[in-house]
Amino acid sequence: MSTHFIGEGNIGSAPEYREFPSGNDEPSRLLRLNVYFDNPIPKKDGTFEDRGGFWAPVELWHKDTERWQALYQKGMRVLVVGRMEREPWTDNEDQPRETWQINARSVGILPFRIESVTLSPRHQETAQDTQPKPQATQEPTAPKEPKRRK
Template identity: 75%
Template sequence: MSTHFYGEGNIGSAPEYREFTNGNDQPNRLLRLNVYFDNPVPKRDGTFEDRGGFWAPVEIWHRDAEHWVSLYQKGMRVLVEGRTMRDEWEDADENERVTFKIEARRVGILPFRLESATLSLKPTSGDPEPASD
């Protein structure tokens, strides 16, 4: 079972990166974020109350996942688009468990709580060398 998901939340812990061998091909790369998706409701005094927020693991499967592990940080506000997936598993006591995870298509960084940002282009093999003065 899966369904489209679109939500805003905060990364709650350091990202986890894993590689899985894939025969002679490039390994599959996974970046997992633990995100709290909140539901802030404004109150009369101007503050907000969280109603119905939830934690969900967000999985990003991509060849560049290794580079992104240093980009995403605990506390960062993100916008996640993807699909929810039901995940069935057994705990250490062999009890059946069910959780829901999000397989992300896109994870955007929102500018809340950022002190600064530096952007640079990643050079590709076809890019010309910069001219020297």
């Protein structure tokens, strides 16, 4: 069972990166984040009270997760979009348990407590890229006559 999920929360620990070999193909890559999704309710004095927040493991499967593991940090505020899935399991005393995890489609970094952002060179625009490109000029052509039926 799964359901669509969108939530804001804070990363609670360092990201965990894993790679799973897949024969001669490129390996599957997983980045696992432990995120606390809070529910801040405003109080009359202007502060917030957290009601009903929860911890959930967030799994992000993508070919670039190896590079992203250094990007995501403990305490960072993120927006997670994906599917929430129920994972049943059995504990050491053979009692049935369940965990809800999020299979993320995307994990966006929210700009709280971020001091700077540096883009890689291939993503930065140069001054030449921002200038308008001249349009090609064409000579006007005579309008075509419509085809006549016989």
